[in-house]
Amino acid sequence: MARPPIELDALIVGGGVAGLMTLDAIHRRGGRAWLIERDALGRGQTVWSQGIIHGGLKYALGGSTGAAARAVSDMPARWRAMLDGDREPNLSAVQMRADRCAVWAAAGARSMAGLLGAKLALRTRPRRWPDDARPQPLQGIPGMVLSVAEPVLEPTSLLQTLAHHHAGRLLRGEVAGIDASPDGAAVTLQGGLVIRAAYAVLLAGEGNGQLRQLAGLSEAAMQTRPLRMVLARGPLPILNGHCIRGTSPWLTITTAAGDGGERVWQIGGEVAEWGAGETAAATIRRAISDVRDALPSTDLAGTSWSTYEAPRAERAASDGGRPDQPGLIQDGRVLTGWPTKLALAPILADSIAALIPSGGEAPPVDEQLPSPVPAPPPWMENRTWTPVHSAAPA
Ligand SMILES: Cc1cc2nc3c(=O)[nH]c(=O)nc-3n(C[C@H](O)[C@H](O)[C@H](O)COP(=O)(O)OP(=O)(O)OC[C@H]3O[C@@H](n4cnc5c(N)ncnc54)[C@H](O)[C@@H]3O)c2cc1C
Numbered sequence: 001m002a003r004p005p006i007e008l009d010a011l012i013v014g015g016g017v018a019g020l021m022t023l024d025a026i027h028r029r030g031g032r033a034w035l036i037e038r039d040a041l042g043r044g045q046t047v048w049s050q051g052i053i054h055g056g057l058k059y060a061l062g063g064s065t066g067a068a069a070r071a072v073s074d075m076p077a078r079w080r081a082m083l084d085g086d087r088e089p090n091l092s093a094v095q096m097r098a099d100r101c102a103v104w105a106a107a108g109a110r111s112m113a114g115l116l117g118a119k120l121a122l123r124t125r126p127r128r129w130p131d132d133a134r135p136q137p138l139q140g141i142p143g144m145v146l147s148v149a150e151p152v153l154e155p156t157s158l159l160q161t162l163a164h165h166h167a168g169r170l171l172r173g174e175v176a177g178i179d180a181s182p183d184g185a186a187v188t189l190q191g192g193l194v195i196r197a198a199y200a201v202l203l204a205g206e207g208n209g210q211l212r213q214l215a216g217l218s219e220a221a222m223q224t225r226p227l228r229m230v231l232a233r234g235p236l237p238i239l240n241g242h243c244i245r246g247t248s249p250w251l252t253i254t255t256a257a258g259d260g261g262e263r264v265w266q267i268g269g270e271v272a273e274w275g276a277g278e279t280a281a282a283t284i285r286r287a288i289s290d291v292r293d294a295l296p297s298t299d300l301a302g303t304s305w306s307t308y309e310a311p312r313a314e315r316a317a318s319d320g321g322r323p324d325q326p327g328l329i330q331d332g333r334v335l336t337g338w339p340t341k342l343a344l345a346p347i348l349a350d351s352i353a354a355l356i357p358s359g360g361e362a363p364p365v366d367e368q369l370p371s372p373v374p375a376p377p378p379w380m381e382n383r384t385w386t387p388v389h390s391a392a393p394a
Pocket residue numbers: 013014015016017018019036037038039040041042043044045046047048049050051052053054173174175203204205206207208210211227229268310311312337338339340341342343344
C-alpha cells in the first residue's frame with residue numbers, strides 16, 4: 001500500500017544559512033517545517049563564504065545612509081546577541097574567527113579619516129586600534145588601523161549548530177517534482193516520497209534556478225555573479241579585516257585553522273572579482289602582489305596558494321547590478337529566496353516565517369532516511385596548491 005503523504009506547513013528546499021535560519025524561524029513561530037538538502041549543508045556559498053557579519057563598512061566608505069545601509073548596520077548587534085546566547089536561535093556553540101575586523105588603507109590615509117567620522121552608516125562607530133596592540137601583520141604599516149564591529153564566524157560551525165537544533169527536521173534527498181495549487185504544494189522526492197506543505201520554500205542558492213523550473217516558474221528571477229576566491233596556507237599570522245583603497249574595500253582577508261596547525265587565509269575583494277574572468281595561475285599571481293602591497297612586512301615564505309570559483313546567487317536586479325537586500329518572490333504557494341549576504345539571512349528568515357501558518361509540531365523525519373551534514377570548507381577539499389616561490393616572480 002502506498003505511504004500516505006506527509007503534511008507540513010512548509011517544506012524548505014536547500015540547507016545553507018538561509019534554509020536553516022528559515023527552518024528555525026518557522027519552528028519558533030509554531031509552524032510544522034522540514035528541510036530537504038540535496039548534497040551537503042551550505043555547499044555553494046555558505047561554507048565558501050568568509051563568514052563576516054557585515055555592518056555597512058562599504059556604505060560608510062561611500063557615504064550612503066539609505067535603507068540597505070540601515071538594514072545591514074543592525075546585523076552585527078543581532079548576530080552578537082545570538083552568538084552570546086541572548087537571542088534565538090542560540091548560536092553560542094558557533095566557533096568564531098574574530099570579534100571584529102581591522103581596517104587599514106593601502107595608499108594614503110584620506111579614506112580612513114572619513115571612516116572615523118562615519119557614525120551615520122555604521123551603528124557602532126569605528127575605533128582606532130591601539131598602535132601597540134595591532135594584529136601582527138599590521139604592526140609595521142604606516143597610517144592608522146581602525147577596528148569595526150564586524151564579527152567573523154566559522155560558517156561550517158554555524159551550519160553544524162543550526163543543524164543540531166533541528167536534527168529531526170532535516171532530510172537528504174533530491175526533488176523530482178513540485179506541483180503547486182492554490183491550496184498548497186506537493187513536493188515529490190526521487191524514490192517516490194511525497195511531501196505536501198502549505199508552502200514550498202526554495203532556498204537553494206544557485207539551485208533555485210533548476211527548482212523554479214521544476215515548479216514551472218521562470219529561472220530569470222535569479223542572477224549569479226562569479227568570484228574566484230584565493231586561498232593561502234602555511235605559517236601565516238592571524239588577520240581578519242579589510243584593506244581599503246579609495247572608497248571601497250580592496251582586499252579582504254580572513255583566517256581559519258587548517259590541517260596540522262597551519263593557518264589558511266581566505267582572500268576576497270577586488271582580486272576575486274577580477275579573477276572570475278582569469279585563470280587560477282593569474283589570479284594567484286595578482287593576489288600575491290596585492291598582499292605584498294597591503295602587508296609589506298608579512299613574510300610569505302613557505303606558503304602555498306590555490307583558488308576556488310564561487311558564484312553568488314541572488315534575486316535578479318532589474319539593472320543587472322548588485323542587490324544589497326535579501327530577495328523574496330512569492331508565486332502562489334511557492335516562495336523563493338536569496339539572502340544576498342550570510343549576515344542578512346535572519347531578515348529573510350523573518351519575512352518568510354511571517355507568511356507560514358502555524359500548524360503545531362512537525363512529525364519527526366523517519367530515522368531510516370539519510371540526514372545531511374555540513375560541507376567541508378574549501379581548503380579541506382581536494383585541490384591543487386602552488387608554492388609561493390613558483391607562483392610569483394621573485
Ligand atoms: C566567496 C563568497 C564569500 C562570501 N562572503 C560573505 C561574507 O563574508 N559575509 C556575508 O554576509 N556573506 C558572504 N557571502 C554571501 C553568502 O555566502 C551568501 O549570501 C549565503 O551564504 C547564501 O546562503 P544560501 O543558504 O542562500 O545558499 P547556499 O549557501 O548556496 O546554500 C544552498 C543549499 O542548497 C542546496 N541545494 C542546491 N540545490 C538543491 C536542490 N535541488 N535540492 C536540495 N538542496 C539543494 C545546496 O547543496 C546548498 O546546501 C559570500 C559569498 C561567496 C560566494
